[in-house]
Amino acid sequence: GENVEQHPSTLSVQEGDSAVIKCTYSDSASNYFPWYKQELGKRPQLIIDIRSNVGEKKDQRIAVTLNKTAKHFSLHITETQPEDSAVYFCAASKSNYQLIWGAGTKLIIKP
Amino acid sequence: EAGVAQSPRYKIIEKRQSVAFWCNPISGHATLYWYQQILGQGPKLLIQFQNNGVVDDSQLPKDRFSAERLKGVDSTLKIQPAKLEDSAVYLCASSSQLARPYEQYFGPGTRLTVT
Numbered sequence: 052g053e054n055v056e057q058h059p060s061t062l063s064v065q066e067g068d069s070a071v072i073k074c075t076y077s078d079s080a081s082n083y084f085p086w087y088k089q090e091l092g093k094r095p096q097l098i099i100d101i102r103s104n105v106g107e108k109k110d111q112r113i114a115v116t117l118n119k120t121a122k123h124f125s126l127h128i129t130e131t132q133p134e135d136s137a138v139y140f141c142a143a144s145k146s147n148y149q150l151i152w153g154a155g156t157k158l159i160i161k162p
Numbered sequence: 163e164a165g166v167a168q169s170p171r172y173k174i175i176e177k178r179q180s181v182a183f184w185c186n187p188i189s190g191h192a193t194l195y196w197y198q199q200i201l202g203q204g205p206k207l208l209i210q211f212q213n214n215g216v217v218d219d220s221q222l223p224k225d226r227f228s229a230e231r232l233k234g235v236d237s238t239l240k241i242q243p244a245k246l247e248d249s250a251v252y253l254c255a256s257s258s259q260l261a262r263p264y265e266q267y268f269g270p271g272t273r274l275t276v277t
Contacts, residue, residue: 083264094253094268095205140204147217148193148263152204 053078055143057153065161070131072156074141075123081151083144084117084124089155090137098139099126128158136160164188166269168254174275180242183272187235187256193217195266196229196239197253205253211237212259244276 057074064070076084085100101108101115101124108115112131117124128135138157142150167186175181187194192213197205208227210217214234222229226245231237241248251273255266 085264085266094270096268097265100265144264147210148257148259149195149207149210149218150264150266152206155202155204 053143053145053151055141055151055153057141057156059156060154061157061159063159063161064131066131066133068131070126070128070135070158072126072139072141072158073123074125074143074153075121076143076151077122078143078145078151079122081143081145084115085142085150086113086115086126087140087142088137089140095140131158131160133160133162166254166256166267168252168269168272170272171270172273172275174277175244177246177276178243180240181244181274182238182240183252183254183274185237185239185254185269187237187254188258188267190260191256191258191267192234193257193259193263194231194237195255195257196237197255199251199253199271201250208239241274244274246276249274249276 055076082103087095088098089095099115101117112129114127138155140155141153169184194211196208199205208222209219209229211231214231229239251271253271254269257266
């Protein structure tokens with residue numbers, strides 16, 4: 052069936068360093084790939100997304116890249132800050148305006 | 163623009179009891195989703211509504227879970243009777259098919275503990 056694999060499950064980086072989270076998807080019809088950030092005890096919030104006709108998108112310190120041929124996409128966070136600590140979820144679109152979710156990556160920023 | 167509202171925020175019940183959750187989506191959002199999020203996992207879709215019709219309820223445990231969206235706006239999700247494994251956060255999300263249909267906006271969730 053359709054699925055999204057996300058790695059790593061936990062990522063610990065030094066404050067100021069970069070963090071990269073990777074996802075692969077199986078449904079070749081997927082054409083929308085959002086990333087959500089979920090802080091402890093809070094709701095998931097959309098932080099960036101990319102569509103299949105674009106290879107890369109940036110928004111300040113965060114960027115997402117997409118390789119449709121390889122069916123993988125990645126989230127890049129540069130100059131990490133303590134407030135970046137959270138669980139990050141990737142997702143891929145499927146029919147009926149649904150999303151297939153990754154299992155999440157817990158990002159820990161070490162001071 | 164007001165966000166997605168959910169209530170209650172927390173609920174503790176004993177197994178075999180019943181519980182209901184309420185969701186009010188963003189105004190004008192025709193699509194409404196209920197998710198179950200178990201600690202340490204990603205959201206799992208339970209049911210999706212388009213206006214007041216069900217689009218997908220294939221992962222809803224229909225022997226104990228039910229949901230409705232009678233007037234195409236607010237929605238309720240009910241569990242009866244609850245089991246220990248139902249302990250989770252229940253998230254409601256909505257999206258607008260007119261604007262960006264895949265962008266889902268989440269409510270704060272209801273944390274359910276079944277003892």
